[in-house]
Amino acid sequence: MNDKKRLNSYEDLPLVLDVADIQRIMGISRASAYELVHTPGFPVFRRGRLIKVSKIAFFEWMAKGSETVPGSDK
Numbered sequence: 001m002n003d004k005k006r007l008n009s010y011e012d013l014p015l016v017l018d019v020a021d022i023q024r025i026m027g028i029s030r031a032s033a034y035e036l037v038h039t040p041g042f043p044v045f046r047r048g049r050l051i052k053v054s055k056i057a058f059f060e061w062m063a064k065g066s067e068t069v070p071g072s073d074k
Helices: 019-026 030-037 055-068
Strands: 044-047 050-054
Touching: 019 030, 019 050, 050 055
Parallel strands: none
Antiparallel strands: 044 050
């Protein structure tokens, strides 16, 4: 996805997201985006060093909210 492309809607996103897409969607730093994709329970798939996330799985994960945040069961 082009870094300069503005994200106006869900339909503007590709079916498969990469770390840069997640960074832009969530408004977080690159380091935070990489930390997020390495979080247990995050819906990521890897092929070697390639990290990808299904758009549908990502938004379902976000909809679950704090259920997947470590330490949120306190």
